[in-house]
Amino acid sequence: MSLKRKSLAAAALFLLAATSNASAESYCEQGKPLRLADVSWESGAFLTELLTKIFGDGYGCKIEKVSGNSLIMSHALITGDIDIYPEQWVGRTEVMNKARAEGTVRAAGHPYLDAREGWYVPDYVVNGDPERGIEPLAPELKSVEQLADPKIRALFSDPEEPSKGRFLNCPTGWSCERLNTAKLEGYGLDEYYTNFLPGSGAALDAEVASSYLRKQPVLFYYWNPTALMGTYKLLQLEEPAYSDECWDGLTSSDPKTQACAFPLGEVVYDVNVKFADQAPDIIEILSKATIPLETINEALAYMAKEKAEPADAATWFLKNYAHLWTNWVSTEAAEKINQGLN
Amino acid sequence: MFPKSLEFSISQPINDFVAFLIESYGETFRAISNFILSGLLQIEWVLRALPWWGTILIFMAVAYLCVRNYKLPLLVGGLLMLAGMLGLWDLTMQTLALMLMATLISCLVGIPTGVLVAKVRVMRNILIPMLDIMQTMPSFVYLIPAIMLFGLGKVPAVLATIIYGVPPLIRLTSLGIRQVDQEVVEAALAFGSSSRQILFGVELPLAVPTILAGLNQTIMMSLSMVVVSSMIGARGLGQQVLEGIQTLDVGKGLEAGVGIVILAVVLDRITQGLGQSQRRD
Numbered sequence: 092m093s094l095k096r097k098s099l100a101a102a103a104l105f106l107l108a109a110t111s112n113a114s115a116e117s118y119c120e121q122g123k124p125l126r127l128a129d130v131s132w133e134s135g136a137f138l139t140e141l142l143t144k145i146f147g148d149g150y151g152c153k154i155e156k157v158s159g160n161s162l163i164m165s166h167a168l169i170t171g172d173i174d175i176y177p178e179q180w181v182g183r184t185e186v187m188n189k190a191r192a193e194g195t196v197r198a199a200g201h202p203y204l205d206a207r208e209g210w211y212v213p214d215y216v217v218n219g220d221p222e223r224g225i226e227p228l229a230p231e232l233k234s235v236e237q238l239a240d241p242k243i244r245a246l247f248s249d250p251e252e253p254s255k256g257r258f259l260n261c262p263t264g265w266s267c268e269r270l271n272t273a274k275l276e277g278y279g280l281d282e283y284y285t286n287f288l289p290g291s292g293a294a295l296d297a298e299v300a301s302s303y304l305r306k307q308p309v310l311f312y313y314w315n316p317t318a319l320m321g322t323y324k325l326l327q328l329e330e331p332a333y334s335d336e337c338w339d340g341l342t343s344s345d346p347k348t349q350a351c352a353f354p355l356g357e358v359v360y361d362v363n364v365k366f367a368d369q370a371p372d373i374i375e376i377l378s379k380a381t382i383p384l385e386t387i388n389e390a391l392a393y394m395a396k397e398k399a400e401p402a403d404a405a406t407w408f409l410k411n412y413a414h415l416w417t418n419w420v421s422t423e424a425a426e427k428i429n430q431g432l433n
Numbered sequence: 434m435f436p437k438s439l440e441f442s443i444s445q446p447i448n449d450f451v452a453f454l455i456e457s458y459g460e461t462f463r464a465i466s467n468f469i470l471s472g473l474l475q476i477e478w479v480l481r482a483l484p485w486w487g488t489i490l491i492f493m494a495v496a497y498l499c500v501r502n503y504k505l506p507l508l509v510g511g512l513l514m515l516a517g518m519l520g521l522w523d524l525t526m527q528t529l530a531l532m533l534m535a536t537l538i539s540c541l542v543g544i545p546t547g548v549l550v551a552k553v554r555v556m557r558n559i560l561i562p563m564l565d566i567m568q569t570m571p572s573f574v575y576l577i578p579a580i581m582l583f584g585l586g587k588v589p590a591v592l593a594t595i596i597y598g599v600p601p602l603i604r605l606t607s608l609g610i611r612q613v614d615q616e617v618v619e620a621a622l623a624f625g626s627s628s629r630q631i632l633f634g635v636e637l638p639l640a641v642p643t644i645l646a647g648l649n650q651t652i653m654m655s656l657s658m659v660v661v662s663s664m665i666g667a668r669g670l671g672q673q674v675l676e677g678i679q680t681l682d683v684g685k686g687l688e689a690g691v692g693i694v695i696l697a698v699v700l701d702r703i704t705q706g707l708g709q710s711q712r713r714d
Contacts, residue, residue, distance in 0.1 A: 162681050186681070250467055251474065251586055259585075263663065263672055264679020287585070290664040290675060293573065294580055298666075301581035304452060305459035398444065 118370035119152035125373070126173040128164040129156035132292060133391050133401070134316050138177035138202050140405035145380075145416070146373065148431030149424030161265075162186070168363055169195050174370075175377070176361040178202055183266040187361070197367060198359035200378040203387050206356035207327075208267065208314035210235060210258075214324040216246070216308045225306050234329035238310070239283055246308045249285045258284040259298060259311035262291050270353070271312050273341045277350025284310075299323075314356075316384055321392025379419040386412060406432055451578050459582070466583040469534075473587055477530035485522055489513045492699065499706035508702065512695045521670065521692040528659055528669035528696060531587060535594040535655050536648070543599045543651065544644065547606020548632065557607070564600040572597060572661050580665055590662035598655035605647025609640030645708035652704060656697045670696070 119125060125146055129139050139156060146152040157164070157173050162184070167173045169190045181198070182188060190196040212232065214220070219227035229243055237243055238256070249257035258275060261267035268288060275281045289295040295311065296319060302309035303323050313319060330352035331337070337351040360377045367374050386408070394404040409416060409432055417425045454462075480488065492513060493506040500506075516525045549556045572593050579589040613636045621635045637644075663671030670692045677686025 160679065162679060166681070250463075250470055250584060262679075263675045264677075287666060288668075288672065289585055289666045290672070293577055294585055294665045297577045297580040298585045301455055301459070301584075304455045304581075307459075398448070 117150060117372045119146065119150050124153040124155045126155045126157060128168065128173050128176045129158040130161060130164055130178065131158065133318050133394060134387060135178040136401035137390055137394065137404050140401040141408060142175065142177055144405050144409060144431060145420060145428060149420050149428040168361060171363045171365055174363055174366040179359050179361040181357040181359055195364055196361050197364050199362045199367060199374045200360045201381045202358060202360060203316060203382050203384050205384060206315055206358045208353045208356060209327045209330065210310065211313045211325045211327050212308060212310055213303055214326045215306065217326055223306060228308055235278055238280055244283050247310045249287065252285050256284045256310065257287050259295060259309065260286055260288050261312055262295060263288045267312060270341060273347050274350040277341060277347035316387040316391060318391035318395035321388040322395050376419055382415065451581065455581050462582040463584060466588045469588050469591065473530060473534045473591065476533055477527060480526040480530050481523065485517055496703050496706065499703055499710055505702055505706055509699050512699055516692050516695045519688050519692065521689065524670045524673055525692050525696060528671065531590060531662065531667060531669060532652065532655055535591045535598060536652055539595050539599045539602055539651050540648065543602035544606050547603045548610060550603060550607040551610035564603060567596050568600050576665055585666040587667045589665050590667035593661060594655045594658045597658050598651045601650035601654065602647040606640065606644050609643030610636050612643065613639045642708050645704060649701060649704040649708065652700045653697060656693060659693055
């Protein structure tokens, strides 16, 4: 009996020692790797590299980057196979909504605020571009409602179905794809436009870039922050203001009779809750690490223009925006990060 | 570390070249693209306008003509029925149209090239390594510039499918012609045949079973490009596979995957049957 009690006491003591040890040392000092979702889109890749430099150089963390598409990574975050998902749009997927409600995943901060998305055309379609010798093709085009106009429709004509215009939706299977399809129906544009799914982000970008180079009109869905936004002059079409009522209609399975603008997106660093409990030091840094939207667009445009790797863009940001990130980290870590830049 | 002084990069000149092509000849490429597209849309229109049982009957008849027994037509009919019952009929027809167009162009390009490779040693030395490149270069590498030149959708999908699928047809056409017994060719020569008569009257007919085996391989490889095609905006079964895997709807992805397999089995058995009946004759 007493032996049992003794061993229990010893075990308790050991546990106590282990936990107190954990709180004294930072998460990374315990030798645990920090596992980041290496998501493939530009802003996500940029943020992943930025976190790699901050935690890897500044705090000596062993970084493991796991790559995969957004959905597989979200699942990995829920199961705890990765620790941090660097750029998650809140409320966009069922899986994440459920995980947030169940408390397996939570937000640890905002990489940037007020992400914007919508339907775009190149600016020259409306305003022309004297420098490149482009006459405005549709000077009166301002809002999504005008898209039904046969003259406007003809501008965006779909070669596969010439009687209709072509609306370039989100790539197949992204959550924005379903929303855009609903909006197309809600605006009553589905009879005038083909709902064209580009299949992948790369294909969407290629088509927009090609149209821009050929000075042709193109109508597409896009979002901020992206290199495309920083590189080309694009014009967002006006939509009726967002309202919860209209949004509920769009996301339900009933026939859509109205539509409205996307809500301003809330974008967060998502973390696995078990990890968050073990790594308060890392969570604290994430909660401060918010970058202005223009700065991210600038970094992404730098990436596109200089054909720089996301890692180079992260270095570029760290070099040029020290006044931002030095507020997020300890002075000691800031020094180490600066050393890493040279 | 590899010395920095020896490093060089071709990426900038290539990017500039692609941008130059798009800016200067973009509209020409789009015109070519629209020409290919109109042919494809016609095939698709026919396939989608035919009643479903009509299409199935045509496939069963073709299968019967190829093998002259009842087993294969029944299998083909049953499988196509299954595709329809899984709710994949329209998607299957769209994919089939893409396949047929790609196969047609593959034949037009592949068989003459195969003959050339068999006959001209220089061509063999140049083309065989090129075929290796075509089969191993990751398709997105040439697809993105192809999209920029030809636009999104079916046309770059057909091109990608041809680039990946045509090499076996070229290889096997060339092999089939070189395997023709030299004594037969000599006999034809002795009867005073011209080289053209030898090619069309002796070598090509004798090479037909091998060429058909190549065609069969080409179709099979083309089908493996269906998902890649849908990643550049070509509608069809691939799109549903993509949708399934992107949203972790495993069942939906598998259903569409089964559709692709059905198409593969149907086309494979028919072309194989054709090859075997040729061998028997």
